[in-house]
Amino acid sequence: MGRSCDSKRNAPAPPTTVGRVLGVQPSPSLRGGPAPGPGPAPAPVPAPRFDGTPEPVPTLTFIVEPRSNPDDFIDGANTYHANCGLQPQTIRSIEHLLTILSGSVGIIPRMRIVTHATPDNMAVAMFDNDNTFKAMKDYLRGFAQDDAAGVFAVLGALGSRHFAPWSIHRIEAHLRAQPGDPLGPFGAATPGGDLREFIFHIADLLWVTGNQVQLNNANIPNPSRARLEDAITALIERPSSRIVGTTIGTHVVTAADLNQLRTAVLNIPRPVFNIVGLFNVAVAAGNINPFPVLARAAAAIRADFRGKLNLVKARFNRDSWIDIRGCRAGEDSDYLRAVREFFGREHVLDPNDVLGANDPRPHVSAPRWFQYFGPCAYSNPTDNAAIRTLLLTNTAETTAADIAGGFADWARRSLVDPSHKLFWLDLVADAPDGVVIRFSLMDWRANLPQLPLQTPGLAGFAAMNFRDALNRIRQLFNVAAAVPPAGADLDARHNFVTNQLRGYGPNLLAQVSGATDAARLRQLYQALSQINQDLSQAFAITPAPASPTENQVRDLQTALIRFIESNNLAQVRAFMAAVRQRIEDANDPGIYYYMLHAGLPVFIFATQEQMVAGHRVNVRRNRLVVLDRHADAAYRQWPQLLWADPLPAGNTIGALHPGDREARRFAMMVFAADPGPTAVASCPHPDYNSHLNFEP
Numbered sequence: 001m002g003r004s005c006d007s008k009r010n011a012p013a014p015p016t017t018v019g020r021v022l023g024v025q026p027s028p029s030l031r032g033g034p035a036p037g038p039g040p041a042p043a044p045v046p047a048p049r050f051d052g053t054p055e056p057v058p059t060l061t062f063i064v065e066p067r068s069n070p071d072d073f074i075d076g077a078n079t080y081h082a083n084c085g086l087q088p089q090t091i092r093s094i095e096h097l098l099t100i101l102s103g104s105v106g107i108i109p110r111m112r113i114v115t116h117a118t119p120d121n122m123a124v125a126m127f128d129n130d131n132t133f134k135a136m137k138d139y140l141r142g143f144a145q146d147d148a149a150g151v152f153a154v155l156g157a158l159g160s161r162h163f164a165p166w167s168i169h170r171i172e173a174h175l176r177a178q179p180g181d182p183l184g185p186f187g188a189a190t191p192g193g194d195l196r197e198f199i200f201h202i203a204d205l206l207w208v209t210g211n212q213v214q215l216n217n218a219n220i221p222n223p224s225r226a227r228l229e230d231a232i233t234a235l236i237e238r239p240s241s242r243i244v245g246t247t248i249g250t251h252v253v254t255a256a257d258l259n260q261l262r263t264a265v266l267n268i269p270r271p272v273f274n275i276v277g278l279f280n281v282a283v284a285a286g287n288i289n290p291f292p293v294l295a296r297a298a299a300a301i302r303a304d305f306r307g308k309l310n311l312v313k314a315r316f317n318r319d320s321w322i323d324i325r326g327c328r329a330g331e332d333s334d335y336l337r338a339v340r341e342f343f344g345r346e347h348v349l350d351p352n353d354v355l356g357a358n359d360p361r362p363h364v365s366a367p368r369w370f371q372y373f374g375p376c377a378y379s380n381p382t383d384n385a386a387i388r389t390l391l392l393t394n395t396a397e398t399t400a401a402d403i404a405g406g407f408a409d410w411a412r413r414s415l416v417d418p419s420h421k422l423f424w425l426d427l428v429a430d431a432p433d434g435v436v437i438r439f440s441l442m443d444w445r446a447n448l449p450q451l452p453l454q455t456p457g458l459a460g461f462a463a464m465n466f467r468d469a470l471n472r473i474r475q476l477f478n479v480a481a482a483v484p485p486a487g488a489d490l491d492a493r494h495n496f497v498t499n500q501l502r503g504y505g506p507n508l509l510a511q512v513s514g515a516t517d518a519a520r521l522r523q524l525y526q527a528l529s530q531i532n533q534d535l536s537q538a539f540a541i542t543p544a545p546a547s548p549t550e551n552q553v554r555d556l557q558t559a560l561i562r563f564i565e566s567n568n569l570a571q572v573r574a575f576m577a578a579v580r581q582r583i584e585d586a587n588d589p590g591i592y593y594y595m596l597h598a599g600l601p602v603f604i605f606a607t608q609e610q611m612v613a614g615h616r617v618n619v620r621r622n623r624l625v626v627l628d629r630h631a632d633a634a635y636r637q638w639p640q641l642l643w644a645d646p647l648p649a650g651n652t653i654g655a656l657h658p659g660d661r662e663a664r665r666f667a668m669m670v671f672a673a674d675p676g677p678t679a680v681a682s683c684p685h686p687d688y689n690s691h692l693n694f695e696p
Helices: 072-083 094-101 137-145 147-154 168-176 193-209 222-243 255-266 290-302 305-313 333-343 384-392 400-413 416-427 435-441 443-447 466-476 487-508 518-534 550-566 570-584 590-597 628-635 686-690
Strands: 060-064 089-091 110-114 213-215 279-281 321-325 363-367 370-375 377-379 602-604 608-612 616-618 623-625 665-670 676-682 692-695
Touching (some): 060 072, 072 110, 089 094, 137 333, 147 290, 168 193, 168 255, 193 222, 193 255, 222 255, 290 305, 305 333, 333 363, 333 692, 384 400, 384 590, 400 416, 400 590, 400 602, 400 623, 416 570, 416 590, 435 550, 435 570, 466 487, 487 518, 487 570, 518 550, 665 686, 676 686
Parallel strands (some): 060 089, 060 110, 321 363
Antiparallel strands (some): 602 623, 608 676, 665 676
């Protein structure tokens, strides 16, 4: 169980190949000729893909520090991402994130931020030592522009940079008329750039100290006003630091020049500004108190928040992605656009760029549902009887139909169905002539189709002798032990195949056509006659003609094949029929047993789970199933299926055991946080991806 999140309520890269079985080769003809001679190397066969929609692997992963102990959501996220080798870094704020990112250079292809969230914010402090834990949309959008716009966004005035529409000409006229002209050290031109912003922010400060800025239409309490004054002072300090030391004419501007100008602006009578009315900060009951945030914003501004952000913006481009993984963070597309604006460089709209190819900002993705990183359920049957119980028994958590449906779905996604299923059905088909001999010779084992997963349970299968291979097939498909051959009969079939049929096969199954030359036809007829003699004159045939025809050779092949398959291998044919029946069994398909014995992980995707108090998910239906004998090897392929790219070398998957619940953490989205049944979507099922929002 784990916490899905603490709030109340296009596509990623394609999946990657995880592994493969034996190389794919064309199925040989029943009467194939000799192997082809040397020639050009064949083109590499593309590895098949698991049918799912996993998540792209991030270059950098950041997880917001927990606010409680324990914090199941954050703790689970850290375990999950660490297991996968993503080396999650803990961040305490957006400012902290900028500090980390600004310490390096180079484009970031993909960054992941895991955090509690609500539709209108990531539940992470915007600044260090800010205990509001809300990176609000307006905060991001304001600071994306500049520090002044950010401060006013915190005050609830997104789009503003000052408390009033100050007129530089009105201010200049007043200052020039003052004794000593406080603007004199800055030249005769009308102030612009940093100097104008310096003057306007001093005017802002004048409005605060004169109670022209109010909170909910009343004077701001002194502690809050002190924080506001400090934030405006921080804005004043930024341009002033750039102005001091500049040369205007022959004069080098000093701090004393700026202090004189500051005093002069603060002494301007308010009517000179010709501004009517007050600036009111409206804060509804229950909303964030902006003044503590302003105090932290001021500290961040002084710690070069802007410089860090500009460095970070340069590290993202139009090919970059920012993946937010927090509850319902993707419900508001405009919030994701604000994230793009904050981390991306300025975008100038181009009416000719319809597809946004020149947009330098990163893409952003986030879930529309609640996010969850918890352990899935687990089953590890030990033998065929336990597998049958799992497949056919209803439990309190899930029905047998759900389990069977999950196996069928996984068989399709892992390509066992149709590739291996059709391979085996073709292998044990009741026709044509020669199919039983081909099966008995076991050469087909080298041609098992490639899968997107490794099959450790089949690793030694290709080297088994006839007796052991038949018993292994019996186990693979849960064929009844009473089906022949068995015991002494199996030993007899084993000896025949090993000591006789192995030598007969090349001649019995040799391809004969009109292109076969006379010498080859004579050689085949003589070899087939010897086989007939070995079989105690199964057929009365004339001595080998001097020039046997194609039809004579083929007829003798057919007669001998039918004799062997009806006599020496009759029990093998019965066994093949039993295998075919097990594969085609609609109620208890043998292919499900085959998957587990082959060493595959089987994940049962379920669309519903149970929510309990505290936004916790009781995951019982989404279930990982592995055969106990291959538990570790099978399991260790499953985490990679959650990702579209190979995981970093530092992952611990090779040391994990599926019996450890912490090892089975995975990515899931949950529809509701209220107790009771709720819809869920698990990665890498495409339903998971469908509940992600992508911007743009």
